[in-house]
Amino acid sequence: MRRLSSTVVVVAGERAAEVISGLVGLHNVRAITRGERTPAEMTDVVTRASATYVLHDADPLAEVGEAWTGFFDGTTPVGGLEVAVEAAVGALRAERLVLPDYYIVLDPDGLTPTRRHWWLGVLAGAAPTRVVPSPASAGAVKETLRGLSAGRWWPADVEGWLRGLPRQVPDRVGLPGATA
Structure with missing residues (x-):
């Protein structure tokens, strides 16, 4: 799996595009909103961007997160x-x-x-320091960027981790014996 020289940050939430737009012009930050781009087009834009931080609102796991949430809420086929x-x-x-x-x-x-369990349970459980909550404002996200800490990256076996998601139960993610 490809990793880039820039630190890539997905800003996720209802106001993500608005918050990212408020970060345009920061030194060493390239702020990109998805707009009408497809996920593949966004990947191309992000991989070509050069800055210390590349922030964007195109979550590569968005469909998986929606499906996981729907699976446990009983709304996904x-x-x-x-x-x-x-x-x-x-x-x-x-x-x-x-x-x-x-x-x-x-x-x-x-x-x-x-x-919330998707973000702060499943994803944070896979890479604890890589999922950070923040208030929905450009100033708060700017401060959050300053405080990002190093930690393990995503699981080495991302495919196995993704395929195990149906066994990651809300309210039990991260607990011993917490699979369905």
């Missing part, structure tokens, strides 16, 4: 999570998607419980 996982695995393998170094999750307290 049977097999929907598995389809989303296999699509992500294929796109990551083909380098049409690139995992970010960090996720900054805007206002996680305002999310539904299952969605």
Whole structure:
């Protein structure tokens, strides 16, 4: 799986595009909003960007997160999570998607419980220092960038981790014996 020379940060949340727009012009930061670009087009833009930090709002695991949330909330059709996982695995393998170094999750307290567990349970459980909550403002995200700490990256076996997501149960993620 490809890693870039810039530190890539996905800003996630309802106000992500607005917050990222407020960060344009910061020294050593390239702030990019997805707009109408496809995920593959965004990957191309992000991989060509050169700055210490590249911030964007195109979560490469967005469909997986939606499907995981729907799987446990009972709103995704049977097999929907598995389809989303296999699509992500294929796109990551083909380098049409690139995992970010960090996720900054805007206002996680305002999310539904299952969605909050996706961000702060499943993703944070896979890479604890790589998922950071923040208030939804450009100033708060700027401060969050200053405080990002190093830690393990995503699991070495990303494909196996993704395929194991149906066993990552909300309210139990990260606990011993917490698989379904």
